[in-house]
Amino acid sequence: MPLPSPAPREPLHRRAIDIRGYRREDGLFDVEAHLVDTKSYPFVNDDRGTIEPGKALHGMWLRLTLREDMEIVACEAASDFTPYAVCPQAAPNFARLAGLRIGPGFNRAVQERVGGVEGCTHLREVLGQMATVAFQTLYPIRARREREEVARIMAAGGAAERRRPAMLGSCLAYAADSPVAQARWPWLKEEAGSGQG
Template sequence: MPLSSPTEREPLHRRSIDLRGYRRADGLFDVEAHLTDTKALPFNTHDRGTIPPGEPLHDMWLRLTVDRDLLITACEASTDASPYRMCPEVTPNYARLAGVRIGAGFRRAVAERLGGAEGCTHLRELLAQMATVAFQTLAGERRAAAAEDPEARARQRRSMLNSCYAYAPDSPVSLRRWPELAEAAAQGAAEGSSSREN
């Protein structure tokens, strides 16, 4: 077990999220998410009455279809279980994400189209994770494109540099992946030392 042993406790709530990426026959890519919430004890709701332990309080699906540039061409949502009967009524709003690109500004674009009462909290939360899975799904495609196209390589570097600890500009991972960073840093250091000598 990767975490330390916990204090004695009893289970109350479980959220399960399954995220998967697919290559489609038409050249596009699907990223799908399935979220379920269950309780370990009976849970009372106004619309559904008592939900027994293990029966989903939330059972929700979301699919993003994207192209190679991470442009969303379609989005579909489905709510099979929710605490209120009206919850599934909001799922058609998720089609508003068509035309949004996953990348810088994605969360803002989601908030503009699906913020507050225009969307569902749980489905909105899934979108950030789905964006990461979209990057992972297309990683091989994007790496192959970057190998062939210097501008694609530069875009990839810009999008990843400083995005996490491993991709700090001076980390061994970044310097190995983008040797031009090491060359630029060495050149900058050499120019700095020569200007100090003068």
């Protein structure tokens, strides 16, 4: 269902962000983002002169190469369009993200490595969304491996460790008492009944 009809208006600014996840032939994964900002009117820029309607003010690329455990192996950035000639000089600094793991504390670690004058506001902003796409890209692979490991332990007569899913409590659907979460993780009902949940 779309939003209700808006009040009469004119378009002024558009930011398009396209983020895609890939499995590479070498066993690693790429998450790649392309950000483009445009205006609907011409305006004068100090470094570029007049920027015409629909011409990119920002046109930037960012690629994270990851291991299955969400560790960043490499980060590459490129700026096709920027408001100032100096802006592309920030792109090589994003290689400093290699070695970080996407998870708790990721945004803080990004800020420490490429924050402020060491980086680019627009590239940093898109990194949070790229982290989400990395989870979406790798979730089926990681979940399958986890299921296989549990099955292996059970087949050997062991007891599989029951870990709280990271997604639990992250939104309405994954509230511990929601029908979605309880269908996905039936043992939550047992915990709720015993007062451990």
